[in-house]
Amino acid sequence: MQYGHFDDANREYVITTPKTPLPWINYLGSEAFFSLCSNTAGGYSFYRDAKLRRITRYRYNDTPTDSNGRYFYIKDGETVWNPGWQPTRTPLDFYECRHGMGYTVISGAKNGVSARQQIFVPVGDSCEIDRLILKNESGATKTLQVYSYVEFCLWNAVDDSTNFQRNFSTGEVEAEGSAIYHKTEYRERRDHYAFWAVNAPLDGFDTSRDAFLGAYRSNASPEVVEQGHCTNSVAHGWAPVGVHQINVTLAPGESRSLIFVLGYIENPAQEKWAAPGVINKAKAKAMMARYATDAQVDGALESLKAHWTNLLSTYSVKSGDEKLDRMVNIWNQYQCMVTFNMSRSASYYESGTGRGMGFRDSCQDLLGFVHLIPARARERILDIAATQFPDGSAYHQYQPLTKKGNLDIGSGFNDDPLWLIAAVSAYLRETGDFSILDEQVDFDNDPALARPLMEHLRRSFNYTLTHLGPHGLPLIGRADWNDCLNLNCFSETPGESFQTTGPSEGPVAESVFIAGMFVKYGREYADICDHLGLDDEAAQVRAAVVQMEQAILGPGWDGAWFRRAYDAAGNPVGSSECEEGQIYIEPQGMCVMAGVGVEDGQAVRALQSVAERLDTKYGIVLLQPAYTRYHLELGEISSYPPGYKENAGIFCHNNPWVSCAETVVGHGDRAFEIYKKTCPAYIENISEIHRTEPYVYSQMVAGIDAATFGEAKNSWLTGTAAWTFVDVSQYILGVQPTLDGLRIDPCIPHAMDGFTLRRVYRGATYEITVDNAAHVEKGVAAVTVNGQAVAGQVLPLAPAGTTVQVAVTMG
Numbered sequence: 001m002q003y004g005h006f007d008d009a010n011r012e013y014v015i016t017t018p019k020t021p022l023p024w025i026n027y028l029g030s031e032a033f034f035s036l037c038s039n040t041a042g043g044y045s046f047y048r049d050a051k052l053r054r055i056t057r058y059r060y061n062d063t064p065t066d067s068n069g070r071y072f073y074i075k076d077g078e079t080v081w082n083p084g085w086q087p088t089r090t091p092l093d094f095y096e097c098r099h100g101m102g103y104t105v106i107s108g109a110k111n112g113v114s115a116r117q118q119i120f121v122p123v124g125d126s127c128e129i130d131r132l133i134l135k136n137e138s139g140a141t142k143t144l145q146v147y148s149y150v151e152f153c154l155w156n157a158v159d160d161s162t163n164f165q166r167n168f169s170t171g172e173v174e175a176e177g178s179a180i181y182h183k184t185e186y187r188e189r190r191d192h193y194a195f196w197a198v199n200a201p202l203d204g205f206d207t208s209r210d211a212f213l214g215a216y217r218s219n220a221s222p223e224v225v226e227q228g229h230c231t232n233s234v235a236h237g238w239a240p241v242g243v244h245q246i247n248v249t250l251a252p253g254e255s256r257s258l259i260f261v262l263g264y265i266e267n268p269a270q271e272k273w274a275a276p277g278v279i280n281k282a283k284a285k286a287m288m289a290r291y292a293t294d295a296q297v298d299g300a301l302e303s304l305k306a307h308w309t310n311l312l313s314t315y316s317v318k319s320g321d322e323k324l325d326r327m328v329n330i331w332n333q334y335q336c337m338v339t340f341n342m343s344r345s346a347s348y349y350e351s352g353t354g355r356g357m358g359f360r361d362s363c364q365d366l367l368g369f370v371h372l373i374p375a376r377a378r379e380r381i382l383d384i385a386a387t388q389f390p391d392g393s394a395y396h397q398y399q400p401l402t403k404k405g406n407l408d409i410g411s412g413f414n415d416d417p418l419w420l421i422a423a424v425s426a427y428l429r430e431t432g433d434f435s436i437l438d439e440q441v442d443f444d445n446d447p448a449l450a451r452p453l454m455e456h457l458r459r460s461f462n463y464t465l466t467h468l469g470p471h472g473l474p475l476i477g478r479a480d481w482n483d484c485l486n487l488n489c490f491s492e493t494p495g496e497s498f499q500t501t502g503p504s505e506g507p508v509a510e511s512v513f514i515a516g517m518f519v520k521y522g523r524e525y526a527d528i529c530d531h532l533g534l535d536d537e538a539a540q541v542r543a544a545v546v547q548m549e550q551a552i553l554g555p556g557w558d559g560a561w562f563r564r565a566y567d568a569a570g571n572p573v574g575s576s577e578c579e580e581g582q583i584y585i586e587p588q589g590m591c592v593m594a595g596v597g598v599e600d601g602q603a604v605r606a607l608q609s610v611a612e613r614l615d616t617k618y619g620i621v622l623l624q625p626a627y628t629r630y631h632l633e634l635g636e637i638s639s640y641p642p643g644y645k646e647n648a649g650i651f652c653h654n655n656p657w658v659s660c661a662e663t664v665v666g667h668g669d670r671a672f673e674i675y676k677k678t679c680p681a682y683i684e685n686i687s688e689i690h691r692t693e694p695y696v697y698s699q700m701v702a703g704i705d706a707a708t709f710g711e712a713k714n715s716w717l718t719g720t721a722a723w724t725f726v727d728v729s730q731y732i733l734g735v736q737p738t739l740d741g742l743r744i745d746p747c748i749p750h751a752m753d754g755f756t757l758r759r760v761y762r763g764a765t766y767e768i769t770v771d772n773a774a775h776v777e778k779g780v781a782a783v784t785v786n787g788q789a790v791a792g793q794v795l796p797l798a799p800a801g802t803t804v805q806v807a808v809t810m811g
């Protein structure tokens with residue numbers, strides 16, 4: 001069953017009922033001002049940091065679901081309705097929501113009046129625009145009242161939802177003209193305020209939530225709207241809101257647009273005040289003036305669309321499979337931008353108040369983003385690397401506003417350092433910009449400890465090398481990629497964090513997954529050394545990698561698959577010797593991607609075991625058999641009911657690893673089959689089972705052991721976006737950035753005749769045609785560039801600004 005459909009020409013998903021199984025959201029903004037916006041106009045906004053600079057308030061896990069946002073109430077006689085249905089939930093005569101690239105348009109109609117709410121964050125500005133276009137579609141004059149509604153958050157979202165003894169007394173606003181200014185704490189240390197303004201004279205306003213809603217009411221039935229006039233309330237403490245009342249009379253066929261701006265302003269300390277107690281509104285007024293007319297808003301929307309057209313033109317394919325094309329060309333790359341911006345901080349599942357930016361998450365997000373805006377990837381790499389400790393280990397998370405490592409969670413996740421190599425290597429392969437390696441970057445955010453970025457990579461590699469366990473495999477620390485495999489935790493106290501309990505450095509528990517990473521990214525690090533002429537270092541690195549491969553194929557090999565780990569007692573995890581959890585997905589994907597066991601058949605055998613033991617119709621589960629009881633020695637993984645999350649859920653993030661791995665051994669049919677199983681566009685028609693948005697990936701789909709097999713959770717913020725883009729763009733379609741140029745090595749279903757692809761790379765455009773008349777799954781028989789044969793599969797670098805025609809014949 002579907003609740004809408006794709007509109008590829010407009011790069012939109014069109015939702016045709018407000019009653020989607022879960023709120024289906026979009027992200028607006030991709031620089032500093034961000035808004036989350038659901039298909040019923042729910043959601044919230046923040047500036048840079050969802051914890052420290054929250055602009056509007058949201059109640060997670062509230063009932064009814066998703067009942068706070070930017071709302072317009074339209075009062076027509078005694079009927080009150082919202083264009084997006086919520087919060088009044090008055091049945092509509094027409095409803096549609098179009099989620100596009102950085103904008104959302106919600107249209108509703110009731111009793112002969114239509115309302116279109118266009119919502120977006122303009123490129124280069126710190127505000128959300130909400131344009132409301134009303135039209136009288138009836139034959140009689142309509143006299144309407146329109147009320148806008150946003151609820152302000154008192155900046156720090158944690159304090160806002162916990163410290164009521166203080167914050168019920170701090171709220172402050174100013175109302176002037178058609179703008180409401182939210183200035184809580186501006187009197188003291190803050191230098192920022194927000195405003196909610198409209199480009200029309202008001203018939204009233206409210207800034208006190210209690211005055212607007214009335215006692216013991218919800219936003220489903222505000223008293224002011226019922227009574228038909230605002231009270232011009234000024235909030236003192238409690239809950240400041242922004243409400244405008246505008247009375248509108250429309251002749252038959254007449255329409256009217258109202259432009260609302262939710263803005264965020266910072267003032268320098270010496271320019272905070274216009275008069276004692278009166279905020280300096282100059283910048284706010286200038287911002288309002290930028291969006292005062294329809295022509296200005298149209299222009300801003302056009303710029304946003306042009307911005308996305310430009311970004312998405314970097315990589316686009318025509319394959320003859322419309323689902324593949326729409327994911328590669330539109331939604332997968334779009335989600336990569338969102339995960340790059342948010343990491344795992346703010347979604348409808350991540351409250352924005354817990355995790356900041358994850359070290360490993362951000363490094364992986366970069367893999368799917370670096371081709372879009374390399375300059376931002378560069379900046380991110382330098383920020384992340386600055387949170388690394390001098391010994392090469394790393395803070396597991398950092399706060400985006402301060403860019404400082406998060407002490408609450410600390411370090412000890414022993415895969416983290418190697419992800420830095422992965423990210424930098426991806427950046428170098430994309431851009432060829434080796435100057436980044438010379439950048440002086442702090443350790444532990446301390447400028448006194450700054451060293452060139454190359455030294456950070458070296459310490460990353462050496463950290464693993466100097467933290468090996470009894471089998472010569474890397475020590476796992478608190479956990480590796482699988483945050484729930486806590487082999488040094490041994491928690492028996494309810495509520496204790498699995499990620500921070502126990503010694504971070506157990507001397508015994510080892511990870512085969514990190515070993516696979518060490519081989520893959522160790523090789524990439526050696527390539528970087530080669531490029532810099534560091535021959536001795538390259539040779540040492542390669543020798544350590546070979547030794548690690550041997551450890552994987554020795555104690556890391558279980559006979560038919562790669563083991564997952566050794567626990568703190570030295571017992572294998574993910575082995576046929578285990579009672580539960582005999583085989584895990586992660587080492588199969590990572591080790592084969594690294595090339596381990598490809599020569600001698602272990603790689604193919606491991607992937608066969610995945611197909612036999614872990615595959616389901618909705619994707620590959622993380623492990624089998626699921627843990628049915630709590631295993632003290634394994635930690636959080638066994639805390640989940642069987643089939644959910646890391647305990648044998650279909651963790652979408654590592655499905656592409658196995659798909660990539662299948663291409664390494666030449667299985668194009670299987671790689672694509674795996675790709676399709678979790679790919680949103682291919683499972684749109686089971687939206688009633690899947691439940692999350694059919695245009696983006698979710699972190700997890702309930703596995704075969706779960707009662708709700710096939711049900712997804714945690715949509716949007718997942719490393720799945722980046723890894724799937726890497727899988728489909730580099731491993732399946734086979735256009736791979738290397739340090740020397742683009743390498744072409746497709747691995748596709750044999751039935752595919754070929755495809756054409758446009759790739760902008762280091763300033764040049766490559767128009768690539770792949771011909772698979774031979775109907776093979778992998779193998780390149782010939783390559784020409786502008787008609788000239790090329791030896792090998794790496795294309796010569798074309799000068800920036802030029803376009804070259806590349807013809808690839810598979811066979």
Ligand code: BGC
Pocket residue numbers: 355483484499636645646
């Ligand atoms: C989740 C993991 C997550 C970890 C750290 C766990 O509860 O299951 O997916 O990585 O928390 O935040």
Ligand code: NOJ
Pocket residue numbers: 344358360361480481482483484646
């Ligand atoms: C989600 C976390 O954000 C990520 O860092 C981790 O690798 C996965 N969960 C698996 O536990």
